Amino acid sequence: MAGAKEIRTKIASIKSTQKITGAMQMVAASKMRKAQDRMAASKPYSEKMLQVISHLARATPEYRHSFMAVERPHKRVGYIVVSSDRGLCGGLNSNLFRRLVIDIKEKRAAGTEPAFCTIGSKALGFFKRFGGDVKAQVTNLGDKPHIEDLIGPVKVMLDAFEAKELDAIYVASNEFVNTMTQRPMIRQLVPIIGEEQSAMPYHWDYIYEPDAHTVLDALLTRYIESLVYQAVVENGACEQASRMVAMKSASDNAGDLIGELQLVYNKARQAAITQEISEIVSGAAAV
């Protein structure tokens, strides 16, 4: 019965793996809901800001902030790569990196050098292997990312942009389509792609304190930070969704495997019994 015993231990071990993946699936499901709430909660802030910024841009057309400046030819571009801190979330990160590598190759072919800012330990690990100029990084944001953790890395990139070391900054992150689908996306952060400068329906303006430029500068930095924060939160929701799906399929696979092993085990047991009986019978016949 040695074969049967081995199979039994194997079944037991797969069962405990199944329990773990099942628990992870449920945890991911509840975290995903919270992450989606956070995603929705971060929207009003940046929407409101965009309203004010577009108003300011229209009201003071003579002042152009460098973030809103016209595109200059791309010599060096920056990517803010948003990834998860933990693994076991399906192809979420690798899909994003694959998309990014394609983009980088295209840019390199056009003579543009990339620089990176990584958010999350998976992206950092990737660039350690892949190589690349990592200007700033932040890891261990946890399930509830805070905007203050992002101020530093974003500032590094924005400073580089203002110093004309970078000609554009992109954010690479996953877009949450629904629970089953997450799409890797690369979006342009700065220069801000302005909407059409339509004429104002009627003229009114704010009283500025202290003046329009200061207000606009402060707003723009915060707006960009909030966009990055949104990308991080959205990526968090993607991570949980992707993990939930990955863990569900892992649990299902474990179930299938257990079923198959059970059959093998039953066969092995039956074979052993048959063999024993035939041994007894042939022994009795010999006597």
Place this chain on the structure above:
Amino acid sequence: MAMTIHVDIVSAEGAIHSGQATMVYATAELGEVGIAPRHTAFISRLKPGDVRVQNEQGEQEHFYVSGGMLEVQPHVVTVLADTAIRARDLDEAAALDAKRRAEEALAGHTAQFEYAKAQAELAEAIAQLRAIEKLRKMKG
């Protein structure tokens, strides 16, 4: 019925308050401002301090903001609150920190210990802020 103005206080991490008010007080860059309904359009940076919202019953609610923007339109007041304390040198320090971390991580050294220490300090600072906020509420 008293004239009211709609007040939204939002931060990057979520909405903090939304409702009607008869008066809003905030610490603007050049001093404290009081916003009554139908105030003309106004925009200012906020200094760390509290935002007081007086509702129709005459009760005041306090919100501590560590900075941000105040936008006023005749019927709406929007406070875009910062969740973090912002100052040029603090931001600079955060930026340097992010750079240093990248360099260290790539060089293979882990600054796990320092990171833990920094995190503890941050937690402490947050606790202090909360205490100040509570004190302010009690006073107001």
